[in-house]
Amino acid sequence: MKLAYFTSLVSGLLFGAGLALSGMANPQRVQSFLDIGGAFDPTLAFVMMGALLVMAFAWRAQKNLLHPLFSTHYEIPNTMPIDLRLISGAILFGVGWGMAGLCPGPALVGLVLLPKKAILFVGAMLLGMGLYRFVDQSLSSINPNQRS
Amino acid sequence: MIEIWNRAQPLQGFIGGAMIGAACTLMLLLLGRIAGISGLLARACQLTRPPTFDLLAIAFIFGLPLGAFIIDLIIKPVEVIYPNNNLILVLAGLLVGFGARLGSGCTSGHGVCGVSRLSPRSLFATGIFMLSGIVTVAFMHKFGIAS
Numbered sequence: 018m019k020l021a022y023f024t025s026l027v028s029g030l031l032f033g034a035g036l037a038l039s040g041m042a043n044p045q046r047v048q049s050f051l052d053i054g055g056a057f058d059p060t061l062a063f064v065m066m067g068a069l070l071v072m073a074f075a076w077r078a079q080k081n082l083l084h085p086l087f088s089t090h091y092e093i094p095n096t097m098p099i100d101l102r103l104i105s106g107a108i109l110f111g112v113g114w115g116m117a118g119l120c121p122g123p124a125l126v127g128l129v130l131l132p133k134k135a136i137l138f139v140g141a142m143l144l145g146m147g148l149y150r151f152v153d154q155s156l157s158s159i160n161p162n163q164r165s
Numbered sequence: 166m167i168e169i170w171n172r173a174q175p176l177q178g179f180i181g182g183a184m185i186g187a188a189c190t191l192m193l194l195l196l197g198r199i200a201g202i203s204g205l206l207a208r209a210c211q212l213t214r215p216p217t218f219d220l221l222a223i224a225f226i227f228g229l230p231l232g233a234f235i236i237d238l239i240i241k242p243v244e245v246i247y248p249n250n251n252l253i254l255v256l257a258g259l260l261v262g263f264g265a266r267l268g269s270g271c272t273s274g275h276g277v278c279g280v281s282r283l284s285p286r287s288l289f290a291t292g293i294f295m296l297s298g299i300v301t302v303a304f305m306h307k308f309g310i311a312s
Contacts (some may be wrong), residue, residue, distance in 0.1 A: 023186045024195045025221040030235070032188035032200065032273075037233035037243045038175050038182020045246040049172070051295075051302040061177040065276070067182025068189070072281035075190040085197030092198050094269070099289050105270020107275075108291040109299025111168025113260030116253050116305065120261060120272040121202040123225065126233040127245060138258040145262025146203075146212045153266075154214055 021087045033126050039064045042126045044118030051115050189278055194223065201274020202229070203265035212266075253310070268294075 041047045049058035084090055103135050114120050117139055119127070129136025174291055185200045192200040198221070207213050208222040247254065265271040270279065275294075279287020304310075 021196055021219055022224045023226040026187045026228040028191040028196075028200060029225035030188075030232035031191070031228075032225075033229040033232025033234075034200075035181040035184030035188060035232075036229075037181070037300070038184065038240070039178045039242070041178075041181065042233055043244050043246060045248045046172075046244075048248055048302060051298040052227045052306070053299055054214075054303060055306060056172070057242060058172045060175065061175045063173075063175045063178035064182035064185070067184075068186040068277045069182075070185025070279045071183050071192075072189050072277060075186070076282050079193055080285035081176070082194060084199040085193070085195055087195045094199065094284075096284070099285060099286055103268050103286055103290055104202050104293060106264045106266070107293035108264070108270055108297045109260050110264030110271060111294035112301045113257040113262075113264060114294060115301030116260070117249060117299035119254075119258035120256065121265060121272075122205055122229065122273055123168045123206075124258070124261075125206070125229050127247075129230040129234045129241055130237060130245045131247065133197070134251075134254065137251055141201050141255040141258025142209060142262035143206075143212065145259040145264075146207050146210070147258070147262075147268050149263045149266035150212055150214050155207055159232050 024087060032122065035068075036122055039067075042123050042130060044123065044127075046072050046118075047120075047123065048115070048118030051118075124153070182204040186275075187276060189273070192225075193278070197276045199274055200225070201270050201278060203227075203262075204269075204274055207266060233246075249310075264294075 036042045046058055046060055049056050050061035101149055115136060121142065124135055124138045124142060128139060182203065188201040192198045205225050207221040208217055209226040211217065233243060261271070268275075270290060272294075275287040275290040280291055280309040
């Protein structure tokens with residue numbers, strides 16, 4: 018369905034525009050948000066407020082919507098327990114996020130705003146994702162009950 | 166205290182945040198999907214197990230930098246300062262890519278989509294990576310690594 022691909026493209030555009038407008042495409046500003054004892058910049062808190070407010074309504078609407086408008090079913094993660102993977106993943110992610118002031122969205126947006134720097138981070142990030150797939154595969158060949 | 170508000174952009178941040186929320190809303194209500202960028206990126210680049218050809222993910226990932234480009238071109242130049250050297254940048258990229266996949270999400274999937282859904286996993290993960298980010302920045306300042 019062509020309309021679905023167009024919707025996804027528009028959603029990406031809107032997300033990227035939101036990152037750029039909010040200041041979250043700027044690693045220095047993000048790092049300052051995490052620098053609570055130093056040059057603290059609270060902007061990210063306002064970005065979260067805006068995003069969470071809109072999304073809270075979306076989740077309420079979703080409860081009354083049997084299936085998404087352009088698809089037959091939802092692809093939403095099931096409720097799962099908090100496990101060691103989640104905890105260790107979040108810790109590692111946070112260390113990288115703090116080191117560079119970058120998470121995946123702003124990094125991808127950086128590819129057009131400051132490509133010669135962003136390409137290094139994005140390249141390493143893709144390598145990290147590939148490395149995870151390799152480790153995950155190796156682990157689950159030892160213990161087949163591991164989820165992917 | 167006043168210095169903080171000199172640098173902050175609360176209104177622009179809120180509007181940009183609402184746009185991010187609207188983007189996630191489109192994905193959820195029209196396509197039934199979570200706008201988690203690490204997951205979508207992995208799917209677009211066939212880095213999932215098993216690899217999938219996911220054209221929806223590709224369209225989203227293609228649109229993302231394009232949206233920022235439009236703001237930069239039409240509304241105002243976007244300020245982008247990378248505070249650290251290339252070695253730190255590469256190490257951080259590795260950690261972000263690996264960690265986001267291991268923890269099943271990043272700032273968008275857990276931080277925006279999951280927290281607004283009040284998912285216990287996402288609330289927990291968001292708390293952890295915020296704390297871990299704060300500790301990392303403090304550590305870098307203490308040892309003179311950060312600018």
